[in-house]
Amino acid sequence: MGEVEFNNENVMKCMCSGCPVQGTSECVKGKLQKMQEIMSEDIDIATVIGPEDVPGLYCASSEASCTDLYYHEECKCAECPVFKENDLMSGKPAGYYCRDGKAL
Template identity: 75%
Template sequence: MGKVEFSMENVNKCLCTVCAVQGTSSCVKDKLQAMQEKMSEDIDIASVIEPSDIPGMYCASGKTSCDDLYFHEECKCVECPVFKENDLMSGEPMGYFCRDGMAR
């Protein structure tokens, strides 16, 4: 258990974008659309994308920059492959990285 690597491999495994906590967020929808547009360009996406551009991977990057998440919904962290592969059940915080910050 330790710091989660912010990588495209982990971004692709991340469940944050399908999490009910983010489900009604306009900010998340805008970030997803911008990310999809960047991915459709013929460029190396890893060279132009910043952690703050991704509506997810909060276990690696820290709290969300979106202020319209709905924390009354249940997060999907415990179902997430990134959560499981990095044994985040043993760390702090144990979930809601979008609200409580990155795993440590």
């Protein structure tokens, strides 16, 4: 297992924004809107905004900066291509990166 890189390719593969844990978050909705605006300009997301502005890829960056996530829902990490490609099941934490921090 290697460290997950915070880059445009991984941001695009990340499934966090569709995770039920984030489903009702107004903070996440605002960040997604900002990301969509940047993407419409065909700019590399990872060079324009930082991990704290991306509602996802927590396995690469850290805990979520949004405080209105609902952790009683089941996370989708095991279904995520980034999770699978980086063999994150063998690391710690094994999911809920938005709550528990990046993969080690």
